[in-house]
Amino acid sequence: MSDVLELVDVSVVREGHPLIDHVSWSIQEGERWVILGPNGAGKTTLLQVAATYLHPTSGTAAVLGEKLGSVDVFELRARIGLASAAMFDKLPERQTVLQTVLTAAYGMTAHWQETYEAADESRALALLDRLGMSQYTDRRFGTLSEGERKRTLIARALMTDPELLLLDEPAAGLDLGGREDLVRRLGALAQDEFAPSMVMVTHHVEEIAPGFTHVLMIRQGKVMAAGPLDTELTARNLSLCFGLPLTLERRGDRWSAQGLPLG
Numbered sequence: 001m002s003d004v005l006e007l008v009d010v011s012v013v014r015e016g017h018p019l020i021d022h023v024s025w026s027i028q029e030g031e032r033w034v035i036l037g038p039n040g041a042g043k044t045t046l047l048q049v050a051a052t053y054l055h056p057t058s059g060t061a062a063v064l065g066e067k068l069g070s071v072d073v074f075e076l077r078a079r080i081g082l083a084s085a086a087m088f089d090k091l092p093e094r095q096t097v098l099q100t101v102l103t104a105a106y107g108m109t110a111h112w113q114e115t116y117e118a119a120d121e122s123r124a125l126a127l128l129d130r131l132g133m134s135q136y137t138d139r140r141f142g143t144l145s146e147g148e149r150k151r152t153l154i155a156r157a158l159m160t161d162p163e164l165l166l167l168d169e170p171a172a173g174l175d176l177g178g179r180e181d182l183v184r185r186l187g188a189l190a191q192d193e194f195a196p197s198m199v200m201v202t203h204h205v206e207e208i209a210p211g212f213t214h215v216l217m218i219r220q221g222k223v224m225a226a227g228p229l230d231t232e233l234t235a236r237n238l239s240l241c242f243g244l245p246l247t248l249e250r251r252g253d254r255w256s257a258q259g260l261p262l263g
């Protein structure tokens with residue numbers, strides 16, 4: 001069994017409709033995966049299974065060596081970092097950026113009379129610095145721009161020193177500069193040998209940072225391709241996944257894709 005993630009024939013069915021459909025996927029230690037697929041393909045559903053927030057309707061899922069259904073998910077969740085826009089609503093707007101990151105160390109979303117250890121505060125400050133947020137530590141979370149919020153959430157997800165880091169569309173809504181800044185920071189993280197295993201959901205190959213190693217492509221809940229970027233991220237697979245003819249270009253360790261002209 002894989003140490004990081006092992007899904008065997010996993011389906012998640014809602015209202016008689018499979019959101020993910022007989023998915024088998026395994027992640028080995030040291031791999032950094034990108035999940036690509038069109039709107040509604042099942043990417044977030046897949047990430048929610050990996051984050052232990054969703055249980056398969058059928059099939060088996062093991063995360064960090066623990067089989068879902070026979071493990072205390074609260075203990076397991078402490079070993080997983082999740083950064084997703086769905087967190088925005090759960091985090092108090094009036095809390096400072098530093099508190100927003102610190103509360104993660106206590107498995108909470110809000111600052112409530114905990115006395116933080118100095119070591120936790122130093123760690124939170126170091127993570128915020130790594131994500132380019134040092135000038136914002138005292139700002140209220142609710143006043144941040146989209147890009148600043150996203151970077152805060154990634155620092156927050158790293159606070160517990162997770163073994164698995166899950167990022168749901170971290171670059172969505174960012175402008176070109178914000179995206180490139182984030183790709184650089186994610187690239188530094190992905191290439192750090194002490195960084196956790198990573199899975200990033202995205203819609204765009206341009207957002208794949210250097211250091212990512214594998215891709216899973218999903219369409220209508222089914223896996224279209226899964227494996228090393230070098231062999232699986234091809235124009236053919238991408239075109240099948242998104243349902244239109246696409247060209248794909250690789251320049252160094254970055255990617256770009258374009259639709260073919262009509263006619």
Ligand SMILES: Nc1ncnc2c1ncn2[C@@H]1O[C@H](COP(=O)(O)OP(=O)(O)OP(=O)(O)O)[C@@H](O)[C@H]1O
Pocket residue numbers: 014015019037038039040041042043044045046
């Ligand atoms: N509770 C639910 N009941 C019924 N259908 C659902 C439920 N939750 C999600 N879906 C549907 O399942 C499909 C997959 O959703 P999911 O959010 O996983 O897709 P996604 O690939 O992350 O999409 P996007 O790129 O648009 O964020 C969508 O068609 C969605 O409408």
